[in-house]
Amino acid sequence: MNNNNILYGKGSAQDILEYVSDNVERLKGAGVHPRLVTIQIGEDPASQAYLASQMRSAEKVGIKSELVSLPDTVSQDEAVRTIESMNSDPSVHGIMLHMPVPKHIDGRALQWAINYKKDVEGVTPHNLGRLFLGRPVLAPCTALSAIHLIKATGAKLRGLEAVVLGRSDIVGKPASLMLTGLDCTVTVCHSGTSERGLLKEHVERADVLVASVGRPAFVKGEWIKPGAIVIDVGINYVDGKLVGDVEFEEAAKRAAFITPVPGGVGTVTTAYLLRNLIDAVDWQLKMEE
Numbered sequence: 290m291n292n293n294n295i296l297y298g299k300g301s302a303q304d305i306l307e308y309v310s311d312n313v314e315r316l317k318g319a320g321v322h323p324r325l326v327t328i329q330i331g332e333d334p335a336s337q338a339y340l341a342s343q344m345r346s347a348e349k350v351g352i353k354s355e356l357v358s359l360p361d362t363v364s365q366d367e368a369v370r371t372i373e374s375m376n377s378d379p380s381v382h383g384i385m386l387h388m389p390v391p392k393h394i395d396g397r398a399l400q401w402a403i404n405y406k407k408d409v410e411g412v413t414p415h416n417l418g419r420l421f422l423g424r425p426v427l428a429p430c431t432a433l434s435a436i437h438l439i440k441a442t443g444a445k446l447r448g449l450e451a452v453v454l455g456r457s458d459i460v461g462k463p464a465s466l467m468l469t470g471l472d473c474t475v476t477v478c479h480s481g482t483s484e485r486g487l488l489k490e491h492v493e494r495a496d497v498l499v500a501s502v503g504r505p506a507f508v509k510g511e512w513i514k515p516g517a518i519v520i521d522v523g524i525n526y527v528d529g530k531l532v533g534d535v536e537f538e539e540a541a542k543r544a545a546f547i548t549p550v551p552g553g554v555g556t557v558t559t560a561y562l563l564r565n566l567i568d569a570v571d572w573q574l575k576m577e578e
């Protein structure tokens with residue numbers, strides 16, 4: 290396999306982090322110290338390493354990053370009050386809720402309680418509405434990351450057939466809206482597509498494929514259109530090994546560009562979270578809605 294077509298996330302992540310670092314300096318020069326708060330409800334040992342690494346990435350670029358841990362006995366109202374107190378604290382610029390949350394908690398309602406100007410994950414109805422209207426400010430980081438990598442190929446996207454596998458609120462739907470905004474012709478596939486046995490034929494005509502299903506080897510390598518851009522968002526563990534949704538080896542023989550897992554989309558996602566924090570601070574400093 291010729292490795293020139295592997296679209297690693299590292300270079301893009303470094304560029305974004307450099308942008309963030311420069312802007313943190315700019316803001317600090319103006320007396321503003323960007324501060325990100327992550328709320329976690331209940332103990333989840335599996336998440337600790339991830340959260341610690343996310344906080345280290347933030348600190349490296351000069352962002353103050355804090356974890357607020359609420360006990361798993363916390364009530365919905367108490368959790369909402371915690372978010373509201375951060376909404377009204379001008380020293381907090383970004384708020385994110387770590388998922389999953391305990392069963393008795395309505396995570397979506399909590400996310401929606403976040404002030405949209407502090408919504409660094411781009412998950413509030415206001416920010417998703419702006420994305421729908423083509424006026425995004427804070428958009429979901431994973432979708433931003435997928436689109437960043439597509440743009441990094443330098444391909445002329447207007448009129449290309451883009452196929453998105455998955456329609457979640459944080460990946461598939463926002464990615465499909467962003468691709469529409471980039472003038473692609475977009476098809477969104479989901480479980481209904483598979484039930485009709487139509488998935489293969491949609492994948493086969495994709496010039497741009499975004500796979501965000503969460504199933505290992507879900508997209509067969511031989512389905513990939515020669516010359517396609519393949520963005521694999523999937524995170525799956527098989528025998529302790531991290532793999533994406535696409536059969537990488539076979540797909541890489543056909544694709545013009547393909548993201549690896551790990552080392553692709555996920556690498557850029559955290560950088561985008563921090564970039565969103567910069568945009569959030571600037572939005573809060575402006576009077577405009």
Ligand code: NAP
Pocket residue numbers: 431454455456457458459460461478479480481482483488501502503504522523524525554555556558
């Ligand atoms: P999700 O909410 O579970 O959504 C999965 C989507 O896949 C749904 O729309 C579902 O269709 C569709 N799907 C499931 N089975 C299917 C099938 N047999 N045929 C066609 N479509 C099928 O997942 P998500 O949050 O979007 O995440 C997707 C993947 O990306 C996961 O592996 C996740 O771990 C990964 N992820 C990666 C990052 C990153 O930074 N790299 C960030 C977030 C998520 P229905 O709507 O019909 O059920």
